[in-house]
Amino acid sequence: MEELLQYTWKHRLLPLHPLTTTDGREVEVIDPGLHNRNAGPDFLNAKVKIDGTLWVGSVEIHMHASDWLRHGHNTDERYNNVVLHVCETADADCFDSAGRQLAQMELSVPETVHQHYSELMAADRYPPCYSIVPDLSRLTVHSWMAALTTERLERKTRDIAARVELCGGSWENAYFVTLARNYGFGINGEAFEQWALNIPLQAVAHHRDDLFQVEAIFMGQAGLLDIETIPQHYQAEALADGYFARLRNEYLYLQHKFQLKPMSAARWNFLRLRPQNFPHIRLAQLVTLYCERRAGLSSLLECKTVEELRQLLSSHVTPYWETHYTFGSLSDSNTKHLSYGSLTLLIINTAIPMMFAVGKHRHQEALCDLAFDLLEQVKPENNHIIRMWQQCGLVVQSAADSQALIQLKREYCDRKDCLRCRIGYEYLHAARK
DSSP: HHHHHHHHHHHHHOOOOOOOOOOEEEEEEEEEEEOOSSOOOEEEEEEEETEEEEEEEEEEEEETHHHHHHHGGGGGGGGGEEEEEEEEESSSSOOTTTSOOOEEOOOOOOHHHHHHHHHHOOOOSSSSGGGGGGSOOOOHHHHHHHHHHHHHHHHHHHHHHHHHHHTTEEEEEOOHHHHHHHTTTTHHHHHHHHHHHHHHHHHHHGGTTOOOHHHHHHHHHTOOOSGGGHHHHHHHHHHHHHHHHHHHHHHHHHHHHHHHOOOOOGGGOOOOOGGSSSHHHHHHHHHHHHHHTTHHHHHHHOSSSHHHHHHHHHHOOOOHHHHHETTTEEEEOOOOOHHHHHHHHHHHIHHHHHHHHHHHHHTTHHHHHHHHHHHHHHHOOOSSHHHHHHHOOOOSSSSHHHHHHHHHHIIITTHHHHHHGGHHHHHHHTTTO
Protein backbone atom coordinates (compact mmCIF):
# COMPACT_ATOMS: atom_id res chain seq x y z
CA MET A 1 0.00 0.00 0.00
CA GLU A 2 1.56 3.25 -1.18
CA GLU A 3 0.21 5.39 1.68
CA LEU A 4 1.80 3.07 4.23
CA LEU A 5 5.11 3.25 2.37
CA GLN A 6 4.85 7.07 2.43
CA TYR A 7 4.18 6.84 6.15
CA THR A 8 7.28 4.68 6.61
CA TRP A 9 9.40 7.27 4.80
CA LYS A 10 7.83 10.26 6.56
CA HIS A 11 8.42 8.87 10.04
CA ARG A 12 11.84 7.46 9.16
CA LEU A 13 10.90 3.88 9.99
CA LEU A 14 14.02 2.82 8.18
CA PRO A 15 15.88 -0.50 8.42
CA LEU A 16 18.95 -0.71 10.65
CA HIS A 17 21.23 -1.82 7.83
CA PRO A 18 22.87 0.78 5.53
CA LEU A 19 20.62 2.21 2.82
CA THR A 20 21.77 2.05 -0.79
CA THR A 21 20.43 2.94 -4.20
CA THR A 22 19.64 0.16 -6.65
CA ASP A 23 23.07 0.71 -8.25
CA GLY A 24 24.90 0.37 -4.90
CA ARG A 25 25.45 3.99 -3.83
CA GLU A 26 25.14 4.74 -0.10
CA VAL A 27 22.07 6.77 0.96
CA GLU A 28 21.72 8.85 4.12
CA VAL A 29 18.37 10.46 4.89
CA ILE A 30 18.98 13.87 6.48
CA ASP A 31 15.40 15.15 6.21
CA PRO A 32 12.51 13.21 4.62
CA GLY A 33 10.91 16.50 3.55
CA LEU A 34 7.45 17.97 3.80
CA HIS A 35 4.59 15.63 2.91
CA ASN A 36 2.82 17.12 -0.10
CA ARG A 37 -0.89 16.27 -0.30
CA ASN A 38 -1.45 18.33 -3.43
CA ALA A 39 -0.39 17.70 -7.02
CA GLY A 40 3.31 17.02 -7.58
CA PRO A 41 5.96 14.91 -5.84
CA ASP A 42 5.06 13.23 -2.53
CA PHE A 43 7.69 14.99 -0.41
CA LEU A 44 9.13 18.46 -0.93
CA ASN A 45 12.41 20.00 0.28
CA ALA A 46 13.89 16.66 1.29
CA LYS A 47 17.59 16.36 2.07
CA VAL A 48 19.46 13.16 1.25
CA LYS A 49 23.12 12.29 0.83
CA ILE A 50 23.98 9.94 -2.02
CA ASP A 51 27.61 8.77 -1.96
CA GLY A 52 28.42 11.69 0.34
CA THR A 53 26.89 14.36 -1.93
CA LEU A 54 24.01 16.34 -0.41
CA TRP A 55 20.93 16.60 -2.58
CA VAL A 56 18.01 18.93 -1.77
CA GLY A 57 14.78 18.43 -3.67
CA SER A 58 11.72 16.23 -3.94
CA VAL A 59 11.18 12.54 -3.20
CA GLU A 60 8.56 10.46 -5.02
CA ILE A 61 7.28 7.18 -3.59
CA HIS A 62 5.67 4.24 -5.40
CA MET A 63 5.05 0.60 -4.67
CA HIS A 64 6.64 -0.30 -8.02
CA ALA A 65 9.20 1.76 -9.90
CA SER A 66 7.19 1.20 -13.07
CA ASP A 67 4.40 3.30 -11.52
CA TRP A 68 6.57 6.31 -12.39
CA LEU A 69 5.92 5.62 -16.06
CA ARG A 70 2.34 4.53 -15.54
CA HIS A 71 1.51 7.83 -13.81
CA GLY A 72 3.17 9.86 -16.55
CA HIS A 73 5.80 11.47 -14.33
CA ASN A 74 8.43 10.95 -17.03
CA THR A 75 6.75 13.69 -19.10
CA ASP A 76 5.75 16.00 -16.23
CA GLU A 77 8.19 18.86 -15.53
CA ARG A 78 6.94 19.15 -11.94
CA TYR A 79 8.91 15.96 -11.21
CA ASN A 80 12.21 17.19 -12.64
CA ASN A 81 13.47 18.15 -9.17
CA VAL A 82 13.05 14.62 -7.76
CA VAL A 83 16.38 13.64 -6.21
CA LEU A 84 15.36 10.16 -5.07
CA HIS A 85 12.71 7.70 -6.19
CA VAL A 86 11.70 5.39 -3.33
CA CYS A 87 9.81 2.20 -4.12
CA GLU A 88 9.16 -1.20 -2.63
CA THR A 89 10.09 -2.96 -5.86
CA ALA A 90 12.47 -1.42 -8.40
CA ASP A 91 11.18 -3.13 -11.52
CA ALA A 92 12.19 -0.44 -14.03
CA ASP A 93 14.69 2.35 -14.65
CA CYS A 94 13.10 5.79 -14.48
CA PHE A 95 13.87 9.10 -16.20
CA ASP A 96 12.44 12.60 -15.80
CA SER A 97 11.19 14.76 -18.69
CA ALA A 98 14.72 16.15 -19.21
CA GLY A 99 16.05 12.63 -19.79
CA ARG A 100 17.92 12.42 -16.43
CA GLN A 101 17.96 8.96 -14.85
CA LEU A 102 16.67 8.94 -11.30
CA ALA A 103 18.45 7.56 -8.29
CA GLN A 104 16.23 4.81 -6.89
CA MET A 105 16.10 3.11 -3.51
CA GLU A 106 14.06 0.14 -2.42
CA LEU A 107 12.27 0.45 0.93
CA SER A 108 9.89 -1.97 2.63
CA VAL A 109 7.26 -1.33 5.28
CA PRO A 110 8.38 -3.01 8.54
CA GLU A 111 6.44 -6.22 9.04
CA THR A 112 5.16 -5.28 12.50
CA VAL A 113 3.95 -1.89 11.22
CA HIS A 114 2.17 -3.56 8.31
CA GLN A 115 0.63 -6.12 10.67
CA HIS A 116 -0.69 -3.56 13.13
CA TYR A 117 -1.95 -1.29 10.38
CA SER A 118 -3.92 -4.24 9.05
CA GLU A 119 -5.34 -4.72 12.55
CA LEU A 120 -6.51 -1.12 12.61
CA MET A 121 -8.19 -1.49 9.23
CA ALA A 122 -9.89 -4.79 10.06
CA ALA A 123 -10.87 -4.27 13.72
CA ASP A 124 -14.56 -4.77 14.51
CA ARG A 125 -14.51 -2.76 17.73
CA TYR A 126 -14.76 1.00 17.40
CA PRO A 127 -12.43 2.83 17.59
CA PRO A 128 -9.89 0.22 16.50
CA CYS A 129 -7.07 1.80 18.54
CA TYR A 130 -8.98 1.46 21.85
CA SER A 131 -6.38 -0.87 23.39
CA ILE A 132 -3.60 1.71 23.36
CA VAL A 133 -5.61 4.71 24.60
CA PRO A 134 -5.11 4.05 28.35
CA ASP A 135 -1.32 3.91 27.83
CA LEU A 136 -1.04 7.27 26.06
CA SER A 137 0.94 9.95 27.89
CA ARG A 138 -0.90 13.06 29.06
CA LEU A 139 1.35 15.18 26.86
CA THR A 140 0.45 13.16 23.76
CA VAL A 141 -3.26 13.37 24.50
CA HIS A 142 -3.18 17.08 25.37
CA SER A 143 -1.19 18.12 22.29
CA TRP A 144 -3.34 16.03 19.92
CA MET A 145 -6.61 17.26 21.45
CA ALA A 146 -5.45 20.89 21.14
CA ALA A 147 -4.58 20.33 17.49
CA LEU A 148 -7.95 18.68 16.84
CA THR A 149 -9.83 21.55 18.50
CA THR A 150 -8.04 23.97 16.20
CA GLU A 151 -8.84 21.78 13.19
CA ARG A 152 -12.52 21.78 14.09
CA LEU A 153 -12.67 25.55 14.50
CA GLU A 154 -10.81 25.95 11.20
CA ARG A 155 -13.35 23.67 9.48
CA LYS A 156 -16.24 25.68 10.88
CA THR A 157 -14.47 28.86 9.78
CA ARG A 158 -14.41 27.55 6.22
CA ASP A 159 -18.14 26.79 6.45
CA ILE A 160 -18.82 30.32 7.69
CA ALA A 161 -16.65 31.83 4.96
CA ALA A 162 -18.70 29.91 2.39
CA ARG A 163 -21.88 31.41 3.86
CA VAL A 164 -20.35 34.88 3.73
CA GLU A 165 -19.81 34.36 0.02
CA LEU A 166 -23.42 33.16 -0.42
CA CYS A 167 -24.54 36.28 1.44
CA GLY A 168 -22.72 38.60 -0.93
CA GLY A 169 -19.88 39.29 1.48
CA SER A 170 -22.10 40.16 4.45
CA TRP A 171 -20.76 38.74 7.71
CA GLU A 172 -23.88 39.99 9.48
CA ASN A 173 -26.15 37.92 7.26
CA ALA A 174 -23.79 34.93 7.40
CA TYR A 175 -24.03 35.00 11.18
CA PHE A 176 -27.84 34.90 10.99
CA VAL A 177 -27.64 31.94 8.58
CA THR A 178 -25.19 30.13 10.86
CA LEU A 179 -27.38 30.79 13.89
CA ALA A 180 -30.46 29.56 12.03
CA ARG A 181 -28.72 26.41 10.81
CA ASN A 182 -27.82 25.45 14.35
CA TYR A 183 -31.40 26.11 15.48
CA GLY A 184 -32.15 22.98 13.46
CA PHE A 185 -30.02 21.02 15.96
CA GLY A 186 -28.90 18.52 13.33
CA ILE A 187 -32.16 17.07 12.07
CA ASN A 188 -33.42 20.31 10.49
CA GLY A 189 -30.07 22.04 10.08
CA GLU A 190 -30.06 21.97 6.27
CA ALA A 191 -33.66 23.19 6.12
CA PHE A 192 -32.98 26.06 8.50
CA GLU A 193 -29.95 27.12 6.48
CA GLN A 194 -31.97 27.14 3.26
CA TRP A 195 -34.72 29.09 5.04
CA ALA A 196 -32.30 31.71 6.40
CA LEU A 197 -30.70 32.20 2.98
CA ASN A 198 -34.24 32.82 1.69
CA ILE A 199 -34.95 35.61 4.20
CA PRO A 200 -34.41 39.16 2.79
CA LEU A 201 -32.90 40.53 5.99
CA GLN A 202 -32.45 44.04 4.63
CA ALA A 203 -36.17 44.22 3.87
CA VAL A 204 -37.21 42.53 7.10
CA ALA A 205 -35.18 45.05 9.09
CA HIS A 206 -37.75 47.75 8.20
CA HIS A 207 -40.39 45.71 10.09
CA ARG A 208 -38.22 44.73 13.03
CA ASP A 209 -40.39 46.62 15.53
CA ASP A 210 -43.48 44.65 14.50
CA LEU A 211 -43.26 41.16 15.97
CA PHE A 212 -46.33 39.97 14.05
CA GLN A 213 -45.00 41.04 10.65
CA VAL A 214 -41.61 39.46 11.26
CA GLU A 215 -43.30 36.23 12.31
CA ALA A 216 -45.43 36.33 9.17
CA ILE A 217 -42.31 36.60 7.00
CA PHE A 218 -40.40 33.93 8.93
CA MET A 219 -43.27 31.43 8.91
CA GLY A 220 -44.29 32.25 5.34
CA GLN A 221 -40.80 31.89 3.92
CA ALA A 222 -40.60 28.52 5.70
CA GLY A 223 -43.59 27.37 3.64
CA LEU A 224 -45.63 26.81 6.81
CA LEU A 225 -48.51 29.19 6.01
CA ASP A 226 -50.16 26.83 3.56
CA ILE A 227 -53.22 25.13 5.03
CA GLU A 228 -52.07 21.84 3.45
CA THR A 229 -49.01 21.83 5.74
CA ILE A 230 -51.24 21.52 8.81
CA PRO A 231 -52.23 17.96 9.77
CA GLN A 232 -55.81 17.39 8.68
CA HIS A 233 -57.08 16.76 12.21
CA TYR A 234 -55.80 20.22 13.28
CA GLN A 235 -56.96 22.22 10.26
CA ALA A 236 -60.39 23.07 11.67
CA GLU A 237 -58.89 24.30 14.96
CA ALA A 238 -56.25 26.33 13.08
CA LEU A 239 -58.92 28.08 11.03
CA ALA A 240 -61.17 28.56 14.04
CA ASP A 241 -58.63 30.36 16.24
CA GLY A 242 -58.04 32.96 13.51
CA TYR A 243 -54.29 33.36 14.11
CA PHE A 244 -53.22 31.25 11.14
CA ALA A 245 -55.50 33.20 8.79
CA ARG A 246 -54.28 36.59 10.05
CA LEU A 247 -50.65 35.52 9.81
CA ARG A 248 -51.19 34.15 6.30
CA ASN A 249 -52.93 37.31 5.12
CA GLU A 250 -50.10 39.44 6.49
CA TYR A 251 -47.56 37.25 4.72
CA LEU A 252 -49.42 37.47 1.40
CA TYR A 253 -49.25 41.26 1.63
CA LEU A 254 -45.54 41.25 2.50
CA GLN A 255 -44.85 38.55 -0.09
CA HIS A 256 -46.25 40.81 -2.80
CA LYS A 257 -44.43 43.85 -1.39
CA PHE A 258 -40.99 42.20 -1.34
CA GLN A 259 -41.49 39.64 -4.14
CA LEU A 260 -40.89 36.76 -1.75
CA LYS A 261 -40.78 33.09 -2.73
CA PRO A 262 -41.32 30.57 0.09
CA MET A 263 -39.35 27.35 0.41
CA SER A 264 -41.05 23.98 0.21
CA ALA A 265 -42.51 22.85 3.52
CA ALA A 266 -41.47 19.32 2.55
CA ARG A 267 -37.92 20.21 3.58
CA TRP A 268 -38.88 20.17 7.27
CA ASN A 269 -38.51 16.98 9.29
CA PHE A 270 -41.02 16.21 12.04
CA LEU A 271 -40.44 12.48 12.41
CA ARG A 272 -39.14 11.49 15.87
CA LEU A 273 -38.94 15.17 16.90
CA ARG A 274 -40.11 16.22 20.32
CA PRO A 275 -42.79 18.93 20.00
CA GLN A 276 -40.52 21.59 21.54
CA ASN A 277 -38.14 21.01 18.62
CA PHE A 278 -40.79 21.51 15.91
CA PRO A 279 -39.79 24.09 13.28
CA HIS A 280 -42.72 26.34 14.31
CA ILE A 281 -41.31 26.62 17.85
CA ARG A 282 -37.73 27.19 16.70
CA LEU A 283 -38.88 29.84 14.19
CA ALA A 284 -40.93 31.61 16.86
CA GLN A 285 -37.85 31.68 19.10
CA LEU A 286 -35.81 33.16 16.25
CA VAL A 287 -38.49 35.82 15.78
CA THR A 288 -38.11 37.07 19.36
CA LEU A 289 -34.33 36.86 19.18
CA TYR A 290 -34.33 38.90 15.97
CA CYS A 291 -36.88 41.49 17.09
CA GLU A 292 -35.13 42.00 20.42
CA ARG A 293 -31.94 42.73 18.46
CA ARG A 294 -30.04 39.83 19.98
CA ALA A 295 -29.28 38.05 16.69
CA GLY A 296 -26.74 40.60 15.46
CA LEU A 297 -23.02 40.06 14.99
CA SER A 298 -21.99 43.21 16.87
CA SER A 299 -23.91 42.03 19.96
CA LEU A 300 -22.17 38.67 19.78
CA LEU A 301 -18.70 40.21 19.53
CA GLU A 302 -19.35 42.33 22.61
CA CYS A 303 -19.69 39.20 24.77
CA LYS A 304 -16.66 38.27 26.86
CA THR A 305 -17.97 35.45 29.04
CA VAL A 306 -20.00 32.28 28.62
CA GLU A 307 -22.75 33.73 30.79
CA GLU A 308 -23.02 36.79 28.53
CA LEU A 309 -23.34 34.48 25.52
CA ARG A 310 -26.00 32.47 27.32
CA GLN A 311 -28.02 35.59 28.11
CA LEU A 312 -27.65 36.92 24.56
CA LEU A 313 -28.85 33.71 22.87
CA SER A 314 -31.60 32.85 25.37
CA SER A 315 -34.94 33.16 23.60
CA HIS A 316 -38.63 32.46 24.04
CA VAL A 317 -41.57 32.08 21.67
CA THR A 318 -44.08 34.65 20.48
CA PRO A 319 -47.41 34.68 22.42
CA TYR A 320 -49.40 32.29 20.20
CA TRP A 321 -46.79 29.57 20.52
CA GLU A 322 -46.88 29.65 24.31
CA THR A 323 -50.02 27.50 23.98
CA HIS A 324 -49.33 25.71 20.66
CA TYR A 325 -46.76 23.42 19.04
CA THR A 326 -48.25 23.68 15.53
CA PHE A 327 -51.14 25.71 14.16
CA GLY A 328 -54.32 24.48 15.81
CA SER A 329 -52.50 22.09 18.17
CA LEU A 330 -52.93 23.22 21.77
CA SER A 331 -50.24 22.71 24.43
CA ASP A 332 -49.84 23.58 28.07
CA SER A 333 -49.16 27.27 28.55
CA ASN A 334 -45.43 28.03 28.87
CA THR A 335 -42.91 30.41 27.36
CA LYS A 336 -40.96 27.55 25.71
CA HIS A 337 -37.49 28.88 26.40
CA LEU A 338 -34.45 27.23 24.86
CA SER A 339 -33.22 24.60 27.29
CA TYR A 340 -29.85 24.92 29.01
CA GLY A 341 -28.49 22.11 26.85
CA SER A 342 -29.74 23.71 23.64
CA LEU A 343 -28.18 27.03 24.61
CA THR A 344 -24.89 25.27 25.29
CA LEU A 345 -24.96 23.71 21.82
CA LEU A 346 -25.63 27.12 20.24
CA ILE A 347 -22.67 28.57 22.12
CA ILE A 348 -20.42 25.71 21.00
CA ASN A 349 -21.57 25.51 17.38
CA THR A 350 -22.52 29.11 16.58
CA ALA A 351 -21.20 31.80 18.90
CA ILE A 352 -17.67 30.56 19.49
CA PRO A 353 -16.95 29.48 15.88
CA MET A 354 -18.28 32.85 14.65
CA MET A 355 -15.96 34.69 17.02
CA PHE A 356 -13.04 32.60 15.81
CA ALA A 357 -13.95 33.11 12.14
CA VAL A 358 -14.27 36.89 12.52
CA GLY A 359 -10.98 36.96 14.42
CA LYS A 360 -9.27 35.12 11.56
CA HIS A 361 -10.88 37.39 8.96
CA ARG A 362 -9.92 40.59 10.77
CA HIS A 363 -6.53 39.27 11.88
CA GLN A 364 -7.56 39.84 15.51
CA GLU A 365 -5.62 37.22 17.43
CA ALA A 366 -7.20 38.30 20.72
CA LEU A 367 -10.66 37.37 19.41
CA CYS A 368 -9.42 33.94 18.33
CA ASP A 369 -7.82 33.43 21.76
CA LEU A 370 -11.10 34.44 23.42
CA ALA A 371 -12.95 31.83 21.36
CA PHE A 372 -10.53 29.14 22.57
CA ASP A 373 -10.81 30.30 26.17
CA LEU A 374 -14.61 30.27 26.08
CA LEU A 375 -14.65 26.80 24.54
CA GLU A 376 -12.53 25.55 27.43
CA GLN A 377 -15.00 27.06 29.92
CA VAL A 378 -18.11 25.39 28.47
CA LYS A 379 -19.15 21.96 29.68
CA PRO A 380 -18.58 19.15 27.17
CA GLU A 381 -21.34 17.72 25.00
CA ASN A 382 -22.80 14.41 26.03
CA ASN A 383 -23.43 12.26 22.97
CA HIS A 384 -22.56 8.79 21.71
CA ILE A 385 -19.23 9.96 20.25
CA ILE A 386 -18.04 11.45 23.53
CA ARG A 387 -19.23 8.48 25.55
CA MET A 388 -17.40 6.14 23.20
CA TRP A 389 -14.08 7.88 23.78
CA GLN A 390 -14.68 8.09 27.52
CA GLN A 391 -15.19 4.32 27.56
CA CYS A 392 -11.80 4.02 25.89
CA GLY A 393 -10.20 5.94 28.74
CA LEU A 394 -10.01 9.53 27.51
CA VAL A 395 -10.91 12.26 30.00
CA VAL A 396 -13.31 14.89 28.63
CA GLN A 397 -13.33 18.04 30.72
CA SER A 398 -14.65 20.80 28.46
CA ALA A 399 -16.31 21.57 25.13
CA ALA A 400 -12.84 22.02 23.68
CA ASP A 401 -12.21 18.33 24.45
CA SER A 402 -15.58 17.15 23.13
CA GLN A 403 -15.18 19.15 19.92
CA ALA A 404 -11.72 17.62 19.49
CA LEU A 405 -13.12 14.11 19.84
CA ILE A 406 -15.93 14.79 17.37
CA GLN A 407 -13.28 16.00 14.92
CA LEU A 408 -11.21 12.89 15.61
CA LYS A 409 -14.05 10.50 14.86
CA ARG A 410 -15.46 12.26 11.79
CA GLU A 411 -12.24 13.29 10.07
CA TYR A 412 -9.96 10.40 11.05
CA CYS A 413 -11.77 7.35 12.41
CA ASP A 414 -14.71 7.40 10.00
CA ARG A 415 -12.29 7.79 7.09
CA LYS A 416 -9.89 5.17 8.43
CA ASP A 417 -7.19 7.84 8.22
CA CYS A 418 -5.08 6.29 10.97
CA LEU A 419 -1.83 7.28 9.28
CA ARG A 420 -2.50 10.97 9.98
CA CYS A 421 -3.69 10.37 13.54
CA ARG A 422 -1.30 10.70 16.47
CA ILE A 423 -3.03 7.88 18.31
CA GLY A 424 -2.63 5.78 15.18
CA TYR A 425 1.04 6.71 15.15
CA GLU A 426 1.44 5.59 18.75
CA TYR A 427 -0.31 2.33 17.91
CA LEU A 428 2.03 1.62 15.00
CA HIS A 429 5.08 2.86 16.84
CA ALA A 430 4.34 0.75 19.89
CA ALA A 431 4.03 -2.25 17.62
CA ARG A 432 7.72 -1.91 16.70
CA LYS A 433 9.06 -1.93 20.26
